[in-house]
Amino acid sequence: xxxxxxxxxxxxxxxxxxxxxxxxxxxxxxxxxxxxAVVEQPPVKPAPGPSAKPFVDRPVAGDPLKDPxxxxxxxxxxFDYDSNLIKDEFKPLVTAHAxxxxxxxxxxxxxxxxxxxxxxxxxxxxxxxxxxxxxRQMMQLLGARAGQIETVSFGEEKPKCAERAESCWSQNxxxxxxxxxx
Amino acid sequence: MRSPGSEVAFxxxxxxxxxxxxxxxxxxxxxxxxxxxxxxxPPAAHAVLTIEIIGTGGNQFPxxxxxxxxxxxxxxxxxxxxxxxxxxxxxxxxxxxxxxxPPPHEPQDVNYATWRARGADALVIGxxxxxxxxRYDIRFRLMDVAKQAQLAGYAYTASSAQLRHAAxxxxxxxxxxxxxxxxxxxxxxxxxxxxxxxxxxxxADADGHGxxxxxxxxxxxISPSWSPDGTRLAYVSFxxxxxxxxxxxxxxxxxxxxxNHWGSNSAPAWAPDGKRLAVVLTKDGGSQIYLxxxxxxxxxxxxxxxxxxxxxxxxxxxxxxxxxxxxxGTPQIYGMSVSGSDVRRLTFEGSYNVSPRFSPDGxxxxxxxxxGDRFNVAVQDLTTRQVQVLTDGAVDESPSFAPxxxxxxxxxxxxxxxxxxxxxxxxxxxxxxxxxxxxxxxPAWGPLPK
Numbered sequence: 005x006x007x008x009x010x011x012x013x014x015x016x017x018x019x020x021x022x023x024x025x026x027x028x029x030x031x032x033x034x035x036x037x038x039x040x041a042v043v044e045q046p047p048v049k050p051a052p053g054p055s056a057k058p059f060v061d062r063p064v065a066g067d068p069l070k071d072p073x074x075x076x077x078x079x080x081x082x083f084d085y086d087s088n089l090i091k092d093e094f095k096p097l098v099t100a101h102a103x104x105x106x107x108x109x110x111x112x113x114x115x116x117x118x119x120x121x122x123x124x125x126x127x128x129x130x131x132x133x134x135x136x137x138x139x140r141q142m143m144q145l146l147g148a149r150a151g152q153i154e155t156v157s158f159g160e161e162k163p164k165c166a167e168r169a170e171s172c173w174s175q176n177x178x179x180x181x182x183x184x185x186x
Numbered sequence: 187m188r189s190p191g192s193e194v195a196f197x198x199x200x201x202x203x204x205x206x207x208x209x210x211x212x213x214x215x216x217x218x219x220x221x222x223x224x225x226x227x228p229p230a231a232h233a234v235l236t237i238e239i240i241g242t243g244g245n246q247f248p249x250x251x252x253x254x255x256x257x258x259x260x261x262x263x264x265x266x267x268x269x270x271x272x273x274x275x276x277x278x279x280x281x282x283x284x285x286x287x288p289p290p291h292e293p294q295d296v297n298y299a300t301w302r303a304r305g306a307d308a309l310v311i312g313x314x315x316x317x318x319x320x321r322y323d324i325r326f327r328l329m330d331v332a333k334q335a336q337l338a339g340y341a342y343t344a345s346s347a348q349l350r351h352a353a354x355x356x357x358x359x360x361x362x363x364x365x366x367x368x369x370x371x372x373x374x375x376x377x378x379x380x381x382x383x384x385x386x387x388x389x390a391d392a393d394g395h396g397x398x399x400x401x402x403x404x405x406x407x408i409s410p411s412w413s414p415d416g417t418r419l420a421y422v423s424f425x426x427x428x429x430x431x432x433x434x435x436x437x438x439x440x441x442x443x444x445x446n447h448w449g450s451n452s453a454p455a456w457a458p459d460g461k462r463l464a465v466v467l468t469k470d471g472g473s474q475i476y477l478x479x480x481x482x483x484x485x486x487x488x489x490x491x492x493x494x495x496x497x498x499x500x501x502x503x504x505x506x507x508x509x510x511x512x513x514x515g516t517p518q519i520y521g522m523s524v525s526g527s528d529v530r531r532l533t534f535e536g537s538y539n540v541s542p543r544f545s546p547d548g549x550x551x552x553x554x555x556x557x558g559d560r561f562n563v564a565v566q567d568l569t570t571r572q573v574q575v576l577t578d579g580a581v582d583e584s585p586s587f588a589p590x591x592x593x594x595x596x597x598x599x600x601x602x603x604x605x606x607x608x609x610x611x612x613x614x615x616x617x618x619x620x621x622x623x624x625x626x627x628x629p630a631w632g633p634l635p636k
Contacts, residue, residue, distance in 0.1 A: 114428070123561060124540040124554060124583065125408050125628070126453045127510055127517055129429065130466070130473035130494040133450050137471065155468065156428035157450045161406035 068104070069183055075100045079181040081139055082174065085120075086131075088138040098139055101181055102146035105153070112184040114154045115139050120173035121160040129159030132179075139179045246279035247364055250306035252289040254326065255313035261346045264324065267353035268310065271371040271393065272360065275592075276615030281306040293327065293336060301331045308337070308364060312356075321345045324352055328360055338363045350395060368590040374632040375595060376400075376410045376419060377606060381624035387421060389436065392588075392631070394619050400434060401441075411454050411463075412632045413480075420444070420454035420463055431465050433480060444482035455498045455507075456480075457524075464488070464498035464507060475509055477524075488526035497541055500524070501548050508532070508542035508551055519553055519566075533566065535573055541584060545591050545611070552576075552585040552594050552611075563596050565611060576613040583627070587611070589634045597627045 068074040081094040090098060105111055117132030136155035144150060165172035249272060257263045272278040281304050283289065290296045291313045301309050312326030327339040340359050344352040351372060358369030370392055379386045385407045390397035401407060405424040412419060413433075420433045431451045434441035445451035449468035456463055460480065467476050470487065473494045477486045489495040493513035500507055504524060511520050516537040522529040533539035538556035545551060545565075555564040555575060563577040563585045579598040586595050593608045593615070600618075604625035608617040619626070 116428075122581070123538065123556065124497065124510065124517075126466070126497045127494065127540050129408075129450065129452050130496045133468050133473050134494065137468075154428075155449055157468075158406070158424065158429075159408075161408065161424060 076104055081135075081179045081181075083135050083177040083179070085173070085177065087177075088131075088134045090138060090142055095142075098142050099146055102143035102148045105143065105149070106147035109149070109152070112152050112154070114156055114182045114184070116180045116182060117155065117157040117159075118163070118176050118178050118180070119157075119159050120176045121163060122173070125160055129157045129161075132157035132159045135177070135179045139181070247277060247307060248279045248281045248305050249308045249310065249360070249364070250281040250283045250301055250304060251310040252283045252286070252291070252312075254311075254324070255291040256316075257312075257314050260314060260322070260349055262349040262353075264312075264314070264349060264353040264356065265310070267350055267393075268357045268360070271354060271357035271369075274393065274617060275361065275371075276610060276617075277361070277365060283309075293329065296329060296334075298331055298334050306331050308360075310356075310360060317343065322349070322352075324356075326356055328363055350391070354391065354393070367592060368634060370588045370590050370593070370631075370634065372635055373589060374416070375606075375629055376412065376632065377597075377626050377629040378407050378410065379621060379624045379626050380604070386624075387419070389419075389632075400436065400439075408628055409453055410628060410630050411456055412630055413456050414458050414460045414633055415636060416633045418460075418480075420456065422452045422454065431463075433463075442482070444480065445478060446482075447485075453496050453498060455500055457500050458502060458504040464500065466496045466498070475507070475526075488522070488524075489529075490526075499543050499551075501544050502546060503548060508544060510540045510542065519551070532568070532571070533573075534571075539564075543586050545587050546589055547591055552587060554583060554585065563594055563609060565594070574613065576609045576611075577607070577616075579607070582607075584629060586629065586631045588631050593617075593631075595629045595631045597629055 068076045071077055075097055078097050081090060081098060083089070084091070101113070105113065115136040117134065117136030119128035119131040121128070133155065136157055140153045140155045143153060160176070163176045165175045251265045251269050253265050257265060269280045273280050286300070290311050292311065296309065296311065309329040309331055310326060311329065312324065315323045317323050322344050324342045324344060325339070328337040329335070330337050338359060340356065342352045342355060354372035357371040361367070361369035361371070373392045374389055375392055376387065376389045379388055383404055385403050385405065386399045387401040387407045387410060388397050388399050400419065401423070403423060403425050405427070408422045410419050410421040417437050418433055418435050420431060422429045423432055429450045429452045430443050431445035431454045432441050433444045444463065445465045445467060447467050447469040450473070451465060451467055453466040454463050463478050463480060465476055465478055466473050468474070472492055473496050474487060474491070475489045475495050475498045477488055478484060488507070491511070491513050493511055494517070495509055495511045497510040498507050499509070506521055507524060508519060508521050510517050514531060517540050518531055519533040519539050519542045520529055520531050533553070536555055536557065540554050542551045542553040549569070550565050550567045552563060552565050554561050555573070557575065560579070561581050561583065562575050562579065563582050564573050564575045566573045576594065577596070577598070581599050583597045588595065591611060593610055595606060595608045597604060598607050599605070604627045605621065606619040606626050606629045608619070609615065
């Protein structure tokens with residue numbers, strides 16, 4: 005009988021799996037669902053992805069980061085296939101952000117690396133990380149402090165473009181600069 | 187770890203037992219222990235994955251499964267599930283058991299000449315009876331048709347919600363008795379389904395039934411990994427707008443971030459003792475492999491390169507790690523000791539070899555190899571270094587062995603949609619698991635139930 009009870013306990017807890025999951029942070033885009041509940045939940049609003057944020061049409065007084073006429077409003081660095089080399093056309097952009105960070109020591113950024121979707125997801129995560137790190141290294145050489153820049157990777161997740169074509173892949177091989185609080 | 191109450195219920199008889207002896211033993215055994223079949227998870231309202239067999243093995247073992255006594259009254263008849271399991275393995279050919287009225291349920295009812303004439307080498311018979319507490323007593327026997335002898339006899343007690351699981355356990359018992367390998371029909375798999383902008387981490391039975399969503403998020407989830415005892419999943423979630431490694435209990439549903447360091451955190455792999463994980467962190471610059479305790483403490487760096495080192499995977503004995511590294515210029519598979527020493531390159535064919543996973547016996551590993559512009563599942567023998575490419579899809583990913591080493595589960599794409607497939611480790615049997623909606627990816631085959 006003991007064994008039976010033990011077995012039933014396991015059944016009960018397995019049946020209840022997922023019910024007491026903790027919320028890691030407020031507003032985190034995660035729902036812990038009770039298994040077996042096949043009721044569709046209301047559709048989730050798409051995350052306001054940093055790179056998808058609409059630029060404000062008019063200049064915003066005092067915030068060069070949001071002034072579409074300012075190079076600081078440009079946030080994406082694109083890379084060649086299997087490369088983390090920063091191309092000449094993106095050096096002014098990286099330089100401008102590095103100088104801005106140097107002049108505004110309290111500002112912090114996250115550089116999000118991306119990769120195209122061919123091959124292993126984890127390896128692509130590492131490739132995206134290498135691209136983000138490459139942008140960070142150039143910024144640090146130009147005067148930004150290490151503590152101002154966190155580099156993370158989305159790899160092939162969250163592609164900007166989802167077709168199987170070079171025109172699409174090239175948009176996914178990039179690093180995006182996101183300022184803290186954006 | 188042994189889960190409580192998960193004792194396998196079985197009675198075996200070696201040769202020529204009379205039915206009386208069998209029942210006597212049953213009664214005696216019932217007197218000392220109650221056998222409980224663990225239903226891993228409650229049944230879901232619908233199956234999310236359906237399995238299609240797209241290739242079978244060469245020499246199939248012919249087995250007949252006679253309908254069990256009283257099973258027609260069950261909410262879930264058992265023998266169709268048993269037959270589907272055995273057929274899906276590719277190892278068995280199910281011999282027609284119809285047209286006998288009544289079908290045999292006990293050894294003395296069996297007319298062996300009939301089954302020989304139908305070409306069956308083995309016959310499964312059994313019966314179901316309702317217990318006073320509302321559960322079912324399920325008894326089955328596996329008979330050797332040529333020797334006219336019982337090969338095995340097992341008894342299970344199951345609630346109506348556990349009937350599918352009981353059928354899988356019976357199929358496991360038959361598979362093991364006839365092939366010598368453990369059956370994996372009662373194991374579970376995990377995978378990620380993407381529907382629109384929503385990601386769901388799911389756990390389902392190995393036949394795709396009973397899918398449960400463990401975690402739903404509008405940010406990506408990748409790289410789920412089973413704890414060796416099957417009670418926890420480690421995975422990477424992007425819910426904090428960066429990759430963070432979580433461990434979630436399938437028992438309580440509780441979870442915690444075990445690797446949330448500066449930078450990216452990914453590629454969790456359990457040590458066989460379930461106490462530690464290998465993960466990939468970038469906190470010290472670059473993607474490097476670290477060991478952490480299962481609660482996130484005790485961070486120890488294992489690799490020290492300026493290259494990418496990722497996708498760690500423990501050997502079954504916990505002494506070695508396989509991983510992917512591009513330190514030689516292209517991504518290749520390497521091995522090292524669990525302390526990070528004795529690093530050696532293992533793959534040399536081709537310019538892209540990634541995602542290594544040890545076989546359960548530790549003698550080989552499966553991985554993804556790029557051939558031209560195709561990415562395929564391959565297996566390499568650790569001793570002979572011989573490589574066999576097993577699949578021919580365009581973008582096959584994330585291979586993992588079944589816990590008996592006979593099948594490899596992986597992700598692929600059909601007409602632009604992500605699906606799961608399985609291939610036998612000799613490449614002969616192929617199965618396709620199709621979801622009713624969404625893109626399915628990132629599968630991992632769970633351990634044997636304890």
